[in-house]
Amino acid sequence: MPYAPPPDLPRCGVVDLGSNSVRLVVFEGHTRNPVAIFNEKAVLRLGRGLQGTRRLNDEGMDLAFTVMHRYHAVARSMGAQPFEVLATAAVRDAENGPEFVSILQQRMPDVPIRVLSGTQEAEFSAEGVLCGIPTANGILADIGGGSMEVVQLNSGTRGKSQTLPLGVIRLAERSGNDAIRARAIAESDMAGVPWLTEAAGLDLYLVGGAWRALARIHMAQTGYPLQMVHHYIIGRDEARDLTGLIAGAGRRALERLPGIARRRIEDLPFAAVALRRLLRITGVRRVVFSASGLREGWFMRRMPAEIRDQDPLLSAGQELAERHGRDPWLPPSLLTWTDPLFPQETTQGRRLREAACWMSDIGSHDHPEFRAEQAFLRVLRQPGIALDHHARAYLALAIAMRYEAETDAEFLRPARVLLDMASASRAETLGIALRLGYTLSGGTRDLLAGTALELRGTRLVLRLHEDTGVFAGESVIRRLDRLAQVLNLEAATETGLADAAE
Numbered sequence: 001m002p003y004a005p006p007p008d009l010p011r012c013g014v015v016d017l018g019s020n021s022v023r024l025v026v027f028e029g030h031t032r033n034p035v036a037i038f039n040e041k042a043v044l045r046l047g048r049g050l051q052g053t054r055r056l057n058d059e060g061m062d063l064a065f066t067v068m069h070r071y072h073a074v075a076r077s078m079g080a081q082p083f084e085v086l087a088t089a090a091v092r093d094a095e096n097g098p099e100f101v102s103i104l105q106q107r108m109p110d111v112p113i114r115v116l117s118g119t120q121e122a123e124f125s126a127e128g129v130l131c132g133i134p135t136a137n138g139i140l141a142d143i144g145g146g147s148m149e150v151v152q153l154n155s156g157t158r159g160k161s162q163t164l165p166l167g168v169i170r171l172a173e174r175s176g177n178d179a180i181r182a183r184a185i186a187e188s189d190m191a192g193v194p195w196l197t198e199a200a201g202l203d204l205y206l207v208g209g210a211w212r213a214l215a216r217i218h219m220a221q222t223g224y225p226l227q228m229v230h231h232y233i234i235g236r237d238e239a240r241d242l243t244g245l246i247a248g249a250g251r252r253a254l255e256r257l258p259g260i261a262r263r264r265i266e267d268l269p270f271a272a273v274a275l276r277r278l279l280r281i282t283g284v285r286r287v288v289f290s291a292s293g294l295r296e297g298w299f300m301r302r303m304p305a306e307i308r309d310q311d312p313l314l315s316a317g318q319e320l321a322e323r324h325g326r327d328p329w330l331p332p333s334l335l336t337w338t339d340p341l342f343p344q345e346t347t348q349g350r351r352l353r354e355a356a357c358w359m360s361d362i363g364s365h366d367h368p369e370f371r372a373e374q375a376f377l378r379v380l381r382q383p384g385i386a387l388d389h390h391a392r393a394y395l396a397l398a399i400a401m402r403y404e405a406e407t408d409a410e411f412l413r414p415a416r417v418l419l420d421m422a423s424a425s426r427a428e429t430l431g432i433a434l435r436l437g438y439t440l441s442g443g444t445r446d447l448l449a450g451t452a453l454e455l456r457g458t459r460l461v462l463r464l465h466e467d468t469g470v471f472a473g474e475s476v477i478r479r480l481d482r483l484a485q486v487l488n489l490e491a492a493t494e495t496g497l498a499d500a501a502e
Contacts (some may be wrong), residue, residue, distance in 0.1 A: 003079040013080030014298050015071055019047030019090035019167055020145025020267070022064060022207065024071040025295050032307055032315035033384045034131065034292070034299045037494045038078060042067045043263060047090035047146040051115050051173035056094045064100075065107065070360050071109050071493075085113040086298060088121050089167060098394050102195060116266040118163025122149035125500040126158040127297035129290050132230065132385035134312060138202030138439045140281050143271060145169040151207065152195060162193045168210050168267040175224055179269050181249050187275040200283035200367070207293035209273035213264040220259025226380070230291035239287040240279055246272035280406055292385050297383030313351055313391065316384025317358030323376075324362035329356040329445045338433050340453050341487070342426075352391060353430055356398045360434045361443060363403050372405035393418035394427045401431025402438070429486050436462075436479040440470050460489040466496065 002385040007013045013026040026038035044067065046060040068085070075083040085104070092115050101113055116124070130153070140151040148166040152159030165174070166186055175182035176318045187206060190196055206215075215229045218238070235244070246254070247269050254265050274447060278501040279287075285303070300308060334357040342353065359379055362372035378395035387395070393415040406429070416424065433453075441448035450468025454461045462480050464470050471482075484491035 002076050002174075004080045011080040012299070012302060012454075013038075013071075013075035013078070013083040014295050015068070015085040017046075017064070017068075017085055017087040017268070018144045018146070018293050019050070019088065019169055020045060020438070021148065022046075022067055022071075024074060024253045026075060026078050027299050030303060030307055030500055031319060032303075032310040032312045033319065033386060035383055040071075040074075045145070045169070045419070047094075047167070047169045049173070050090055050094055050146065051170055052093045054093075056096055056100055057092060061100055065104070065388075067217065068104060072111060082180060082302075083111055084298070085111060086294065087113065088294075088394060089113050089118075089144060089170075090116065091164075093146060117132050118147060118149065119161060119293065121147070122151050122161035122163060123158065124294040124297035124301075125207055126151045126161070127293055127300055128152065128293040129153070129207060129297075130156060130158070131300045132290060132292040132294050133288065133388075134386065136203070136205055137287075138204055138284055139196065139199045139278070140205045140207065140289075141211075141274075141278055142292075143208035143274060144165060144205075148208075148274060149372070150196065152198075160195050160401070164189045164193070167189075168270045171270045171274065172266070173241060175270075182270055182273045182427055183247075183277065186274050187281070190281050195276075196281050197283070199286050202282075203286050203288050204278060204282060204284040205290050205372055205456070206275070207290050208271075210264060211275065211293065212265045213261050213268060213287060214242060214246065214275070215247070216259040217257055218259075220257075225417045226389055226392065227383070228389070228392075229289050232289045233389075234287050236279060240276065243272040243276040243279070247276060274416060287416065288490070296385070309413065311351070312384065312386030313355050314429065316356065316382060316387060317355035317395075320362050320382065321358045325358075325446060326361055326364050326443050330443060330448065331360065332443070333445045333448050334360060334434065334437055336431065337437055337448060337451070337453065340455050341433055341483075342394050343455070349426070352394055355391075356395050356427075356434070358429055359395060359399050360402050360438070362399065362445065372400045372409070373405035373411045375403055376400035376405065376411060376415075389418055389499070390423070390477065394423055397424060397427040399429040399476075402434040403427050404435060411415060423487070429483070432479070432483045432486060434481055436476070439475050439479055455489070458490055459492050460484040460487055462491070462493045464493060464495045 009029050011028050016023045021041050022045045023041040025036050028035050028037045033348045044060040044064050046056050048057045105113055129140050135156045136153040137155045142149045142155050144167045146167040151161040171182050172416050174185055212229045215232050335354050365373035366374045376396045380392050397415040439450050450465040450470045452463040480491045
């Protein structure tokens with residue numbers, strides 16, 4: 001009998017049936033940050049030979065029928081509803097694409113199968129990228145096996161789009177597996193998209209497995225401390241050097257590169273060629289890698305407007321609080337309580353502080369000996385797709401300090417590497433303040449309401465309402481002193497009745 005998910009955690013599933021691979025993702029919940037609870041890929045190479053034969057690869061089709069039977073069974077058993085198949089370049093371009101879809105539909109009569117046009121594929125990809133990077137500004141390029149979609153992104157809105165026959169399989173076949181010829185082909189195709197030249201000084205957002213493989217190689221080469229492709233950013237010159245290395249290397253040289261996926265080796269030179277041409281024609285300043293694309297775009301289209309319109313950073317914090325916290329009413333109170341400590345805060349700084357307040361109790365159910373490290377890793381590696389690497393490091397450090405991590409703890413190293421000194425200092429200050437707040441309140445809003453922080457000249461004053469159950473015990477004084485120290489202030493306490501204080 002298929003699993004029936006609870007009403008508040010509905011599941012839905014989508015298959016991305018591409019020219020190179022097929023992937024099933026099952027999402028759980030109605031949320032601003034898509035949560036994938038199942039993710040499986042198979043390499044089919046449906047589009048191999050398509051350039052010459054105009055037909056889907058026979059071996060790939062046979063394998064596709066087997067894999068799709070499994071994916072159908074998995075989605076049905078997990079209670080994913082709806083469950084849909086999105087077919088892209090190879091199926092839409094092949095002469096036998098309709099026949100393939102017809103056979104697949106006969107085998108799964110209850111499953112919608114949509115063959116996306118190039119425009120539709122670009123739209124889904126853009127919505128997926130904007131789901132994770134809401135203010136994206138520049139050019140999106142989504143590379144697959146058969147096509148590459150390019151889309152204008154104008155500070156969070158989708159602009160013009162174009163589909164180009166520059167997927168890694170198709171580009172290799174069009175060029176006779178010659179990287180030099182591939183360069184000329186890619187340059188010629190991109191020259192037919194005049195608006196690509198309007199992105200000078202903006203960002204290039206990359207979606208697709210071949211480009212994610214390039215990011216992993218760069219991470220391995222540089223010893224990057226957070227092995228997470230999503231939101232990984234490199235400068236234009238670094239990207240150009242990387243593509244030059246990959247496009248000019250032979251197979252044996254590629255096999256020796258750290259971080260390389262063997263199944264990607266034959267695709268990488270052509271992914272590198274396409275990226276190098278994009279860098280030249282667009283004039284972008286940075287490359288931003290995105291792990292969210294077509295599938296996340298499909299998911300977000302299913303969400304109601306009130307979810308799509310949420311701030312994804314704050315939603316990520318609230319989702320962690322719902323799963324791991326104790327008092328859902330406390331985080332907003334903590335935000336107000338810590339306001340006096342950050343008088344000249346930027347808008348982004350306040351968003352990060354609010355998110356930290358939401359995440360501040362996520363270690364409440366962990367073993368006390370490991371709370372700091374467990375909470376740090378939970379925040380750093382959380383699935384919230386709107387968190388860039390700076391935000392992850394900032395929030396993880398703040399929450400670790402809320403649980404009194406040692407400042408030189410080895411597990412904090414990723415945050416120390418990713419943050420500048422000023423950002424690390426703000427995160428530590430916030431974490432120490434949150435620790436004081438929890439010591440005073442026991443993690444409850446009512447007790448926190450009996451306290452307040454004030455900055456008075458060179459003093460940090462903690463006001464306590466003596467009739468509310470809070471008092472300045474040894475642990476409170478010690479943590480207040482610590483907070484005053486990091487602020488370069490003197491600590492002081494004041495006690496009085498609530499009515500008098502008001």
